[in-house]
Amino acid sequence: MLAKAMQLPVLGPVLAALRVAVLNLRSVLVLPWGLLRYRQTQRTPEAAYQAMVWLFCVSRGKFNDVASRLLARRRPKLPLSSRCGVLGDLDAGRSAPLVERLREDGYVVFPGALPAEACDRLMNFAQRTPALVRRMDHEAVSSVPRKALFDAAEPLAVRYDYDPADLLNHPDVQALLADGSLLEVVQEYLGCEPLADVLSMWWHTNYHTQPDAEAAQFFHFDMDRFKWLKIFIYLTDVGPENGPHAFVRGSHQTGAIPDHILRRGYVRLTDEEVAEHYPAKDVLAFSAPRGSIILEDTRGLHKGAHVTGAPRLILQLQFSNTLFGTNYPRARIGQVVAPELLAMLDRAPSIYRQYA
Ligand SMILES: O=C(O)CCC(=O)C(=O)O
Structure with a gap:
């Protein structure tokens, strides 16, 4: 009984960490699928959008920075005729x-x-x-x-x-x-x-x-x-x-x-x-x-x-x-x-x- 009670406070953070790990993995898998669907249909599947928001939050924005650098390589800036x-x-x-x-x-x-x-x-x-x-x-x-x-x-x-x-x-x-x-x-x-x-x-x-x-x-x-x-x-x-x-x-x-x-x-x-x-x-x-x-x-x-x-x-x-x-x-x-x-x-x- 005592041993069980002592384990309980530990269980909370462990479960929370497990939940984060599962959501991270899910987001990392869902996002490429969502990007592919987006290319085909010009619409973003809801699960892929949620994955993007999740990855922004867990990476404190780093994920968006990396994704944006990759996007910039694919679509260079325009030579504007007027500024x-x-x-x-x-x-x-x-x-x-x-x-x-x-x-x-x-x-x-x-x-x-x-x-x-x-x-x-x-x-x-x-x-x-x-x-x-x-x-x-x-x-x-x-x-x-x-x-x-x-x-x-x-x-x-x-x-x-x-x-x-x-x-x-x-x-x-x-x-x-x-x-x-x-x-x-x-x-x-x-x-x-x-x-x-x-x-x-x-x-x-x-x-x-x-x-x-x-x-x-x-x-x-x-x-x-x-x-x-x-x-x-x-x-x-x-x-x-x-x-x-x-x-x-x-x-x-x-x-x-x-x-x-x-x-x-x-x-x-x-x-x-x-x-x-x-x-x-x-x-x-x-x-x-x-x-x-x-x-x-x-x-x-x-x-x-x-x-x-x-x-x-x-x-x-x-x-x-x-x-x-x-x-x-x-x-x-x-x-x-x-x-x-x-x-x-x-x-x-x-x-x-x-x-x-
Ligand atoms: O009305 C405002 O000034 C805020 C608008 C806003 O929050 C938004 O566009 O996301």
């Missing part, structure tokens, strides 16, 4: 310091980089296009429509999402997808020809009195691909009360998220949990005028802060080094109206293969 655009003229190596800051800090902010006219046109689009009403609170409210026009005076939900298919037809979105300065930074950061990936635009409102986990208002890391860069564009002025985007500086780096958080997998973290591990000076919230662009590696911890005042409208583009990972609903460009995108589709159609 000019919303971030300025990035010719002659001018992107290097930006990429260095992305590697070091995980983000770079360009205040007011998108011209006011483009912000106006996108706001106009948001005001006349029905968006998905996402109450997030799981209440069965049959009176709330699935899609509605956003009304700032009377929001029906904490979040409204625009359909990527609608966004893809907008001339300014098309121009941003083909923007020479964005493509330059993205491909230097990824180290390979980029792939246009998740495209979204959403309102965050003060509909809820508390932050909402499903609306990405708690800290979390993304893990949809091996490597990616997100481009957030504020389309409203954002101050502390409008749900500024928040990021933990440096948390995108390999090994920067502590083991005990990664062991919990893909979870939402409270501000207190984040404060336990990172100095306050590294927990940043970006108040900035409309048109501001934030480039960010959201492998690091980030969130949209809770909105207590006027709603925030944000546009998000993403470029990744593979589309293996989360399967997003397919969306297609209806008509190419931006000359910039027309030119890029001609030069490098593979960048846009998920949309074209």
Whole structure:
């Protein structure tokens, strides 16, 4: 009896280690199969996606680094014809310091980089296009429509999402997808020809009195691909009360998220949990005028802060080094109206293969 009791505390760690070993082995076996299936079908089997997330967590990011280096060898960077655009003229190596800051800090902010006219046109689009009403609170409210026009005076939900298919037809979105300065930074950061990936635009409102986990208002890391860069564009002025985007500086780096958080997998973290591990000076919230662009590696911890005042409208583009990972609903460009995108589709159609 005594001998049994003495063994019990040992058994816990042994079983845990055994479980980790089994999951490691399973992931290492499932992943190559998943990559093969992805090549055949352009869809990622769920088990293979879970294996990717697991391997990221147990290796504290090293697995993604190795996979990304291998991918970069297969798809070299493009010779871009223009490196000019919303971030300025990035010719002659001018992107290097930006990429260095992305590697070091995980983000770079360009205040007011998108011209006011483009912000106006996108706001106009948001005001006349029905968006998905996402109450997030799981209440069965049959009176709330699935899609509605956003009304700032009377929001029906904490979040409204625009359909990527609608966004893809907008001339300014098309121009941003083909923007020479964005493509330059993205491909230097990824180290390979980029792939246009998740495209979204959403309102965050003060509909809820508390932050909402499903609306990405708690800290979390993304893990949809091996490597990616997100481009957030504020389309409203954002101050502390409008749900500024928040990021933990440096948390995108390999090994920067502590083991005990990664062991919990893909979870939402409270501000207190984040404060336990990172100095306050590294927990940043970006108040900035409309048109501001934030480039960010959201492998690091980030969130949209809770909105207590006027709603925030944000546009998000993403470029990744593979589309293996989360399967997003397919969306297609209806008509190419931006000359910039027309030119890029001609030069490098593979960048846009998920949309074209
Ligand atoms: O709304 C925000 O600022 C956060 C967005 C976010 O968490 C994400 O895109 O993963």
